[in-house]
Amino acid sequence: MLGLLREQGFTLATAESCTGGLVAARLTSVPGSSDVFLGSVVAYSDEVKRAELDVPAELLERHGAVSAEVAAAMARGARARLGADVAVAVTGIAGPGGGTPEKPVGLVYLHAEGPDGGVGRESSFPGDRAAIRSRAAVGALHLVRRLLSRSLDEAA
Numbered sequence: 591m592l593g594l595l596r597e598q599g600f601t602l603a604t605a606e607s608c609t610g611g612l613v614a615a616r617l618t619s620v621p622g623s624s625d626v627f628l629g630s631v632v633a634y635s636d637e638v639k640r641a642e643l644d645v646p647a648e649l650l651e652r653h654g655a656v657s658a659e660v661a662a663a664m665a666r667g668a669r670a671r672l673g674a675d676v677a678v679a680v681t682g683i684a685g686p687g688g689g690t691p692e693k694p695v696g697l698v699y700l701h702a703e704g705p706d707g708g709v710g711r712e713s714s715f716p717g718d719r720a721a722i723r724s725r726a727a728v729g730a731l732h733l734v735r736r737l738l739s740r741s742l743d744e745a746a
Contacts, residue, residue: 643667
């Protein structure tokens with residue numbers, strides 16, 4: 591995925607809630623990632639989502655922090671705040687508590703946003719807190735790859 595960013599001349603930023611920086615950690619574990627990865631905002635609280643990523647309070651109130659709408663706003667906010675070409679956002683319920691019948695533990699929303707639009711995904715990951723967070727981080731990177739591959743297909 592870092593190679594796809596390099597090929598397209600793009601930079602990447604992340605906005606993370608339930609993963610708490612795991613996506614950024616996976617990226618920075620790869621030597622040479624600094625040529626495309628700019629940074630991350632770990633926005634665990636709604637206040638940080640509003641203040642640092644410009645997520646509208648109305649979205650948080652209407653849809654909740656764990657929603658497709660907020661994931662998309664987080665990604666757009668990370669792109670703007672960090673000046674990246676592409677950003678990926680993760681928000682979800684890692685558990686063990688915090689779930690409801692409407693939004694159970696394991697529910698995660700991912701959104702990748704690039705210069706030509708974005709792509710989102712809703713997932714329901716099984717497992718304990720660590721497994722859900724790890725799967726969400728991997729899912730976020732796969733979503734970026736999907737967005738970048740789509741950009742390449744459209745350019746051809």
